[in-house]
Amino acid sequence: MQLSPDAIVYWQSGFFKLNATIAYTWGLMAVLAVGSKLVTRNLSIELQRSRWQNLLEIIVSGILKQIEEVGMSQPQKYLDFLGTLFLFVAMASLFTIIPGYEPPTGSLSTTVALAICVFVAVPLFGIEESGLGKYLKAYLKPTVIMLPFNIISELSRTLALAVRLFGNMMSGTMIIAILLTITPYIFPIILSVLGLLTGMVQAYIFSILAAVYIAAATRARKPEPDENIET
Amino acid sequence: MLIDWFTVIAQVVNFLILVWLLKHFLYQPILNAIDAREERIAKELADADAKRAEAQQEHDEFERKNAEFDQQRAALMDKATDEAKGERQRLLDEARQAADTLSAKRQEALRNEVHHLNKSLIARTQQEVFAIARKALTDLAGASLEERMVAAFISRLAEMDEESKAALGESIKSASEAVLVRSAFELPEPQRTAIQEALNETFSLQIPLRFETAPEQIGGIELSANGQKVAWSIADYLVSLEKSVEALLKDKVEVSAQPEAKPKAKPKAKPKAKRD
Numbered sequence: 001m002q003l004s005p006d007a008i009v010y011w012q013s014g015f016f017k018l019n020a021t022i023a024y025t026w027g028l029m030a031v032l033a034v035g036s037k038l039v040t041r042n043l044s045i046e047l048q049r050s051r052w053q054n055l056l057e058i059i060v061s062g063i064l065k066q067i068e069e070v071g072m073s074q075p076q077k078y079l080d081f082l083g084t085l086f087l088f089v090a091m092a093s094l095f096t097i098i099p100g101y102e103p104p105t106g107s108l109s110t111t112v113a114l115a116i117c118v119f120v121a122v123p124l125f126g127i128e129e130s131g132l133g134k135y136l137k138a139y140l141k142p143t144v145i146m147l148p149f150n151i152i153s154e155l156s157r158t159l160a161l162a163v164r165l166f167g168n169m170m171s172g173t174m175i176i177a178i179l180l181t182i183t184p185y186i187f188p189i190i191l192s193v194l195g196l197l198t199g200m201v202q203a204y205i206f207s208i209l210a211a212v213y214i215a216a217a218t219r220a221r222k223p224e225p226d227e228n229i230e231t
Numbered sequence: 232m233l234i235d236w237f238t239v240i241a242q243v244v245n246f247l248i249l250v251w252l253l254k255h256f257l258y259q260p261i262l263n264a265i266d267a268r269e270e271r272i273a274k275e276l277a278d279a280d281a282k283r284a285e286a287q288q289e290h291d292e293f294e295r296k297n298a299e300f301d302q303q304r305a306a307l308m309d310k311a312t313d314e315a316k317g318e319r320q321r322l323l324d325e326a327r328q329a330a331d332t333l334s335a336k337r338q339e340a341l342r343n344e345v346h347h348l349n350k351s352l353i354a355r356t357q358q359e360v361f362a363i364a365r366k367a368l369t370d371l372a373g374a375s376l377e378e379r380m381v382a383a384f385i386s387r388l389a390e391m392d393e394e395s396k397a398a399l400g401e402s403i404k405s406a407s408e409a410v411l412v413r414s415a416f417e418l419p420e421p422q423r424t425a426i427q428e429a430l431n432e433t434f435s436l437q438i439p440l441r442f443e444t445a446p447e448q449i450g451g452i453e454l455s456a457n458g459q460k461v462a463w464s465i466a467d468y469l470v471s472l473e474k475s476v477e478a479l480l481k482d483k484v485e486v487s488a489q490p491e492a493k494p495k496a497k498p499k500a501k502p503k504a505k506r507d
Contacts, residue, residue: 032249045268108234109239113246
């Protein structure tokens, strides 16, 4: 039994390798991209529209609304990044209903990669919004003494993001695997349903936290928000 | 080791690719579609507002025209009613007038008829009376009516008062031509001689006489000379008869004409309502 789909390696050539994490990520990317392309190929601007278009419109406008509620004035600017984060994590969890599927988010490598993306994106958006100097000054608030703590906070929350998602996704598959060996009939199904819920919640938490970090960075004069949202 | 750094790098790249893919295949098309629809809906709503405003305007215009039309119709109706009333009154008046005229004409005609009847009756009566008298006189006295008339004329001549006699005598004397004696019938020679003699005797001179027959001089003899006149006529007796007959006829005519004098025909002049 593997703790991470990284361990399933299909092909390796020196540093390069093709493991289950990358393979399933490609699969997810293919499904998302092709699905979107198929639905958006002939969009209707009439009042009558297809169900799939309706679904995608609900999802996209829902994400936009959430970003707006976090407190960002231009949600469309951050939609690409935050929306993709949410959709990727959510789809990775949703596909666990397919037998034999290993969620790529169950790999610490993936969650670290996503956390690194957030870690890089936050200062980029912050600098773009308020300029380099003003962004850096935010680390000196409320006093200069707080500088090391701010830096530690920045790093630790990135680590927390990565580990939280990994832990939740990994535990979900792990528990189901363990339960299958003990009570193979009913409980795994229930826990699978529970796992789906957890996956959705994690997707929400991950993208909302990223949104909150970006919002904090773009409104540099305000203090960092508390990280109260834990599982 | 849980973290495989190649996988991390690969996943970062994968994620960035996914961001790009979804941006092009999902977010932009969907957002564009939503924007386009919202714009379209806003446009349609604006169009609908404009149309509603237009409809309201047309509705107002229609109502205004309708009210105007009603008013005009009412005015025309009133006018037509008034005209019809006037026409009715005029026709009634005309009919009444016509009836009155007719009634007056009828009364006039009746009066004329009565008059003519009266006249002819009088003439007939006179003739009858004359005939009866002649017959009666002939039968009873053995003398002809003409003789008695001439005798009556002569006695009237003799009975004239002095003044009238003198005036007549003057007239006869001053007359340039013969004295005219008119009678309803041809006087026989003995009577002519009797009149001649009576005149000669009365005025003591030879008077030239000219005899003439005048049928309108019913049963009478008239002498006229230079404006002076001596006459005897049966007409005098007939005047009273005429008067009583006339009164009798008048009563009868009035009684018979009374129901007819009323205008029979009531004018049926129904006013025609003019409609446009």
